[in-house]
Amino acid sequence: MSNAQFETYGPSPAAHEPPAYGGFDPYSAQTLGYGVQGVHGGYGTRTESYRPAYEMYAMHGAHGTHGSHASHGSHHGAHEAHGLREPYGKHAAYDAYETYEDTYKPAYEDPEPEPEPVVRPGRGRRAAHRRKARPVERGEGSMRRLVPQALVVAFLAGGTSAFVAKDKAVELRVDGKPRTLHTFADDVTELLTDEGVKVGAHDVVAPAPDAALTSGDEVAVRYGRPVRLTLDGQRREVWTTAHTVEAALKQLGVRAEGAYVSTSRSRRIGREGLALDVRTERAVTVMADGRARTIRTNAATVQEVVDQAGITLRGQDTTSVPLDTFPRDGQTVTVLRITGxxxxxxxxxxxxxxxxxxxxxxxxxxxxxxxxxxxxxxxxxxxxxxxxxxxxxxxxxxxxxxxxxxxxxxVGTKPLPTSVRGADRLDWQGLAACESGGRPDAVDSSGTYGGLYQFDTQTWRSLGGKGRPQDAPAAEQTLRAKQLYVRQGASPWPHCGGRLHG
The missing domain is CATH 2.20.230.10 (Resuscitation-promoting factor rpfb.)
Known part of the structure; x- marks a missing residue:
């Protein structure tokens, strides 16, 4: 422990004033439990074990490592106060509120300290108001030297209490591995940071990361593990903090009774996770040959369900749903017996x-x-x-x-002639009415004659007609009938030819 701690908390200006207790000085060497008389007096070895470090430095640093003046019987009285006074002499006790210049000057350089002017707290050496110190008696001087010692001891005791109060004993359990430790962290996040424990979005921390810590608390960190789960044919990735497959199924709410699990349920899940195929038990009804069979199964396909029901498919037989599909709970599968x-x-x-x-x-x-x-x-x-x-x-x-x-x-595009010389003024309408009833598509019962004027095919084509006469327009049929009249007269129409002349 360095002297700087004691110098920083040096004696207050009140330590330089005369004591208010008259002739009795409660802080003299005779009454202070940690003084020189405590070493050689009634406290013996017990009080010596609690001797402050600054007192040991005063005795061994100022007078050598082989003993002090106070350890010799003949000089006990003369140096009784000297052993306590020297470490807090001129440069320790009276300059505590000045700058830290020459704070480590040994006590033996000033064996007879002279009174120094009082320096008020909060003021530097230049601003200090000095006045001449008045002489004090031996008892009063001892008190002034012992008061700073008491203040330092009190400070140390208070600091130790605060130090102990900040220290907390907690149990940290990381992924199931517990350990007890001491920490000064104020909350769970600070504790995990101090211990180098990193948590992610899928990890669980209890209590919450912002929860305050007190001694005796238990903090648990459970790492998340990815599980590539195929549940009843549906694939998805989930996260779990469970350590085994069975615990993960419970945590994920999967009904494991009677289910098919692709790996051992006691298998441990590492931080890297695993792939897991689970098929829960389902009730499926199979209709075949007029009979219904309901079975409980964890089969992966309809074909497996049909086989488990003891039904054989023959020839073109099939089912109402594809045989390679996943059977659902409560589903009815109908077997189709096919002949053809x-x-x-x-x-x-x-x-x-x-x-x-x-x-x-x-x-x-x-x-x-x-x-x-x-x-x-x-x-x-x-x-x-x-x-x-x-x-x-x-x-x-x-x-x-x-x-x-x-x-x-x-398709004809040739324009039709408007008239035929020698035949235009005849009654062609009367002739057509007699031969076909005035119908251009008329055909006799034998199929030989057709059209308005009942042409046969040979005669029609000899006149320049194409195809069948009954298929030609009425105007073309009349034109061909006029041409035939000019060539042969009314003889082609022996029964109706007389109608031409009215």
């Missing part, structure tokens, strides 16, 4: 029609130059019976047997 056959059907493919303009054909006339041919399509259907019920045919294959051929039609 294939059926092939041929269908016609319609041909396309291409129209081409032809200037050699009178306007309004269309002539089929190339007839279209329908194509052929062959379709294969599946005819099924599901649990005895006939299902709608399902197309499973289609192939084209023959491609269709496009039909080509010529």
């Amino acid at each position: 056959r294939k059926e092939i059907r041929d269908e016609a493919i319609a041909f396309a029609v291409e129209r081409v303009e032809d200037p050699s054909v009178f306007r309004g006339t269309e002539v089929v130059e190339r007839a279209g041919v329908p194509g052929l399509r062959r379709i294969t259907y599946s005819l099924r019976m599901v649990n005895g019920v006939r299902q709608k045919p399902r197309r499973i294959r289609t192939e084209v047997v023959r491609e269709p051929q496009t039909q080509v039609v010529k």
Whole structure:
């Protein structure tokens, strides 16, 4: 312990005033328990063990390491106060409130200290008000020297009490490993910082990090561990502070009874975490062959559930939900018994029609130059019976047997003549009414004659007509009938020809 502590808390100016106790000085060497008489008097070895460090320095530093004046019997009285006085002499006791210049000057340099002027606290050496000290008796001087000692002892005792009060004994448990330690931290955060314990967002600290600390408290830190959990087919990442798989399942609220767990439940979870697949127990009903079976299972697929129910799928048999899906709690799975056959059907493919303009054909006339041919399509259907019920045919294959051929039609653009010399003034309307009832598309019962004037195909084409007469416009049919009259007269219409002349 350095002398600087005692110099900083040196005697107050009141220590230089005469004592107020008259002839009895309670702070003299005879009454102070820690004085020289305590060493050689009634306190013996017990008080000597509590001798302050500054007193030991005064006796061994000022008079050598082999004893002081006070340790010799013949000089006991003469140096009784001297052993206590020297460390707090001129440069210690009276200059305590001045600057720290020459604070470590040994006591033996001034064996006979002279009175110094009083220096008031809070003022420097230049500002001090000095007055001449009056002589004091031996008892009064002893008191002045012992008062600073008492103040230093009191300060040390108070500082030690405050020091002990700040010290706290706490138990710190980090991830289940406890240790008891002493700390001056005020709260949990400060304690963890002092001990180098780092916590993250997923770690748990109890009590809260801002909670104040008192002696006897218990602080627990539980590190979070990542768990890549697949629970009933759903994948997610969760965090837990549990140390084992079983404890983690409880903490996460997973119903573990009857569940499938991909690893041992007693396995410890390290800080790096682990991957965990859990399938809880579920109730699934399987309907097959008119009978319902409800089983409790932790199966991963519908196929496993069907197998556990003792049901065999044959041929085209399947289930109402895909066999590779995850079975849910309370789900009903229906087994579909399928029987069936294939059926092939041929269908016609319609041909396309291409129209081409032809200037050699009178306007309004269309002539089929190339007839279209329908194509052929062959379709294969599946005819099924599901649990005895006939299902709608399902197309499973289609192939084209023959491609269709496009039909080509010529469309006339040639203007029609307005008249035929020698035949314009005849009653062609009366003739048409007699031959076809005035219908341009009329065809006789034999199919040989057609149109307004019942042309046969050979005669029609000899007159320049295209296609069939009944397909030509009425104006073209009248034109061709006039041309025929000019060539042959009324003979082509032996029964109705007389109508031409009214």
